[in-house]
Amino acid sequence: MRLVIVPSTLALLPEYASIEDPVADLRKAVEGAVAWLVEAAPAAVRGAGPAAKRIGAELLGDARGSGPGLLVVANGSATRTEKAPGHLDDRAVGFDAAIGQALARGDLAALAGLDRALAAQLWAPDVPTLAGLGGFEVTSTQVDYDDAPYGVQYWVVRYECVS
Amino acid sequence: MLRLGRHTFDDDATLMMAIVNRTPDSFYDKGATWAEDKAFDRVAQVVEEGAEIVDIGGIKAAPGAFIDEDEEKERVVGFVARVRAAHPDLVISVDTWRASVGRAVCEAGADVLNDAWGGADPALVEVAAEFGAAIVCTHTGGATPRTRPFRTEYDDVVESAIADTTAYARRAIAAGVDPSSVVIDPAHDFGKNTFHSLELTRRLGEMVATGYPVLVSLSNKDFVGESLDLPVGERLTGTLAATAISALAGARIYRVHEVVETRQVVDMVNTIAGRRLPQRAIRGLA
Numbered sequence: 001m002r003l004v005i006v007p008s009t010l011a012l013l014p015e016y017a018s019i020e021d022p023v024a025d026l027r028k029a030v031e032g033a034v035a036w037l038v039e040a041a042p043a044a045v046r047g048a049g050p051a052a053k054r055i056g057a058e059l060l061g062d063a064r065g066s067g068p069g070l071l072v073v074a075n076g077s078a079t080r081t082e083k084a085p086g087h088l089d090d091r092a093v094g095f096d097a098a099i100g101q102a103l104a105r106g107d108l109a110a111l112a113g114l115d116r117a118l119a120a121q122l123w124a125p126d127v128p129t130l131a132g133l134g135g136f137e138v139t140s141t142q143v144d145y146d147d148a149p150y151g152v153q154y155w156v157v158r159y160e161c162v163s
Numbered sequence: 164m165l166r167l168g169r170h171t172f173d174d175d176a177t178l179m180m181a182i183v184n185r186t187p188d189s190f191y192d193k194g195a196t197w198a199e200d201k202a203f204d205r206v207a208q209v210v211e212e213g214a215e216i217v218d219i220g221g222i223k224a225a226p227g228a229f230i231d232e233d234e235e236k237e238r239v240v241g242f243v244a245r246v247r248a249a250h251p252d253l254v255i256s257v258d259t260w261r262a263s264v265g266r267a268v269c270e271a272g273a274d275v276l277n278d279a280w281g282g283a284d285p286a287l288v289e290v291a292a293e294f295g296a297a298i299v300c301t302h303t304g305g306a307t308p309r310t311r312p313f314r315t316e317y318d319d320v321v322e323s324a325i326a327d328t329t330a331y332a333r334r335a336i337a338a339g340v341d342p343s344s345v346v347i348d349p350a351h352d353f354g355k356n357t358f359h360s361l362e363l364t365r366r367l368g369e370m371v372a373t374g375y376p377v378l379v380s381l382s383n384k385d386f387v388g389e390s391l392d393l394p395v396g397e398r399l400t401g402t403l404a405a406t407a408i409s410a411l412a413g414a415r416i417y418r419v420h421e422v423v424e425t426r427q428v429v430d431m432v433n434t435i436a437g438r439r440l441p442q443r444a445i446r447g448l449a
Contacts, residue, residue: 010447018441018442021443022443023445149449152449
């Protein structure tokens, strides 16, 4: 089955569109990964909170179902810079780097051990969602996006997993 | 769709029409662009500032030295041709009431005939029709060109403006002007005292409701000056306040001296009104 991770930024929602897209590169990566996800099979949404579920539903549209595909709506910390939503916390970059390395390796089991108390301090409420992916056994990985343009860490990653 | 000569615009587009005077004596710039090269530089500047339209005029609106048709053509026709050649994407409007001048400027490449004197020359619409030009139908309360209002009163100035501009619009369409090329303008201060211009501003939505695109020409006018007791040169803030009210009411074309400031006000108001998206919003969304 296919699994895709996209960030839970509200900027992806059409009701918050601008004339000039502030997340154009991210949106392109998200749309490409979601298209890849649903070309195989309908997908379910997993995310923490109503906004993440709303973003997932918006991205999947008619391809939303009960699976076997899975769209995970989650991102890293929001305290990476002085201008970040949660201001600067020096621990954020290292915290995100550890997650990013695990994601790039396809080692979802490694996410289970993430420090949830630290995640809360780093404005990363999606981390428990990522930590819950430990049961997926990844057979191939493609990282489409790994950046933090507004002090919030975003990833777009495609996985093939053992069904 | 709004069609201005060789150019078309969406129905939600707002347009900046920058004033370019080929006169030695207009009230605001006092001859700053009387030299043709200065006027040409002014065109380049307003294009750079984002104006979609230039409105070229060879005769100041206020009373003054008589300018005959040949002199008016001398001032504007060659200049229109020069601007047409240099700025193919720019809408060229010419501020004239004379059909003979209208014909000459259309032959030189004008897209719009801005008849600031409300149909004083009835043949102007036929010229617009013949050349596929747009026409601006203004309200003057029947004033003779280049006269000041003197104790003019209306039962209802807005009703008068709507009746006269839409009658003019129908006459233009009957003469063969494309209905998508007809614009109406209440003509603030033309045949009107300050109270009339204020009421037209306050009730501009009634003109918008006619369905014709509405042009407003507010820039640095006496109704602003008298409202604030400020001379020409100190009326920009008041002009922009009137601009904001007009934008909220749904005006489409803004005839202006100051392009950048007016564009910002119109865009901000339309963004508040929900008719335009923010340029780039990420605050609180990332």
